[in-house]
Amino acid sequence: xxxxxxxxxxxxxxxxxxxxxxxxxxxxxxxxxxxxxxxxxxxxxxxxxxxxxxxxxxxxxxxxxxxxxxxxxxxxxxxxxxxxxxxxxxxxxxxxxxxxxxxxxxxxxxxxxxxxxxxxxxxxxxxxxxxxxxxxxxxxxxxxxxxxxxxxxxxxxxxxxxxxxxxxxxxxxxxxxxxxxxxxxxxxxxxxxxxxxxxxxxxxxxxxxxxxxxxxxxxxxxxxxxxxxxxxxxxxxxxxxxxxxxxxxxxxxxxxxxxxxxxxxxxxxxxxxxxxxxxxxxxxxxxxxxxxxxxxxxx
Numbered sequence: 001x002x003x004x005x006x007x008x009x010x011x012x013x014x015x016x017x018x019x020x021x022x023x024x025x026x027x028x029x030x031x032x033x034x035x036x037x038x039x040x041x042x043x044x045x046x047x048x049x050x051x052x053x054x055x056x057x058x059x060x061x062x063x064x065x066x067x068x069x070x071x072x073x074x075x076x077x078x079x080x081x082x083x084x085x086x087x088x089x090x091x092x093x094x095x096x097x098x099x100x101x102x103x104x105x106x107x108x109x110x111x112x113x114x115x116x117x118x119x120x121x122x123x124x125x126x127x128x129x130x131x132x133x134x135x136x137x138x139x140x141x142x143x144x145x146x147x148x149x150x151x152x153x154x155x156x157x158x159x160x161x162x163x164x165x166x167x168x169x170x171x172x173x174x175x176x177x178x179x180x181x182x183x184x185x186x187x188x189x190x191x192x193x194x195x196x197x198x199x200x201x202x203x204x205x206x207x208x209x210x211x212x213x214x215x216x217x218x219x220x221x222x223x224x225x226x227x228x229x230x231x232x233x234x235x236x237x238x239x240x241x242x243x244x245x246x247x248x249x250x251x252x253x254x255x256x257x258x259x260x261x262x263x264x265x266x267x268x269x270x271x272x273x274x275x276x277x278x279x280x281x282x283x284x285x286x287x288x289x290x291x292x293x294x295x296x297x298x299x
Contacts, residue, residue: 030292037288043281051098058091063246071264080270083253084260089267092248093274099249100278103164103233104226110168112222115175120206120214122176123183134180137173145170149232153241163242167229178221182214216293223289227282234275250275 031037050057066086074081080089122133140148149170156162186192187210195205234251236242243249245256250271257267 027292031288034288034291036284037292040281040284040286040288043277044285047097047101047278047281050094051101054094054098058088058094060088060091062092062095062248063087064091071260073264074266081264081266083256083267087246089253089270092253093250093270096248096250096253096271096274097278099160099243099247100230100233100275103160103167104230106164107167107171107229107233108222108225110164111171111175111225112218114168115172116179116211116214116218118172119176119179119181120183120211123180124187124202124206124210130180133176137176140170140173141177146232146235149236150239150241153236158241158244160243160247163233163236166236166241167232170232171225171229174225175218175221178217179211179214182217183210186210186213220286220290220293223282223286227279227286230282231275231279 031041064087066082069078069082069086070084072078072082072086078088078090080093082088083092118133118137122130143151149166152166152169153162156166183206192205192209195209200209233242234249234254237249237251238255240255243252245252253271254268254275257264257271261268
């Protein structure tokens with residue numbers, strides 16, 4: 001290979017890298033213009049840091065029991081009060097952020113990987129492959145997502161891993177259809193034809209050329225999907241199909257406090273606020289990312 005060819009190839013790679021960096025900072029610039037998105041991003045970052053440093057932040061262990069302190073109202077000693085076993089609710093909510101975020105991110109990862117792969121295969125090959133995969137997705141979509149998650153969780157049994165699997169599988173059809181629609185609009189473009197003409201394999205074309213150009217809608221959907229996954233996990237734990245005591249989980253804490261809601265409303269108030277604020281922050285961030293990644297909204 002001649003020196004000029006190597007220089008041209010190197011220059012082309014540098015231009016691609018510069019373009020990607022430019023696009024990245026353009027997205028960041030436009031995201032920063034959305035005050036609600038930045039509020040959501042701040043809250044999400046705060047939750048992640050809280051989950052990481054829960055052992056340092058929490059004043060008590062999540063399962064530290066002291067029956068003499070049962071049903072204590074919020075005070076300086078126990079900021080959110082205590083439950084029926086004398087456990088500090090503030091500490092349990094902090095530790096519960098680990099469970100909720102873990103379930104949200106891992107469940108969405110399952111959905112994105114499996115659904116994205118199925119959608120890419122269906123959209124790229126079309127024909128019988130497309131029909132078979134999409135009809136399977138239609139069957140899953142015909143079942144309400146929360147009922148599908150409940151059915152899977154009930155079949156697998158309660159537990160953290162089973163909860164993540166149940167929530168992840170129930171969301172696969174959404175990502176499969178999203179990726180398929182994006183692939184259908186990309187696969188006939190000129191750079192895909194150029195990749196075929198130089199002998200690139202189908203797998204290489206899908207993973208190197210097509211899927212990277214589908215990332216924008218996937219990122220937006222995944223951000224909103226984390227919120228739904230956390231909410232679904234809380235619902236499953238509330239009815240006893242998710243995380244089991246004494247592991248702290250916000251939905252399970254709501255379920256445990258509902259029997260005392262008349263006299264000790266704080267037992268359900270604070271876990272409910274934790275769920276609401278987390279979902280709201282993720283929705284704000286998802287909406288901001290959607291606007292920042294939409295090329296039609298460039299200014």
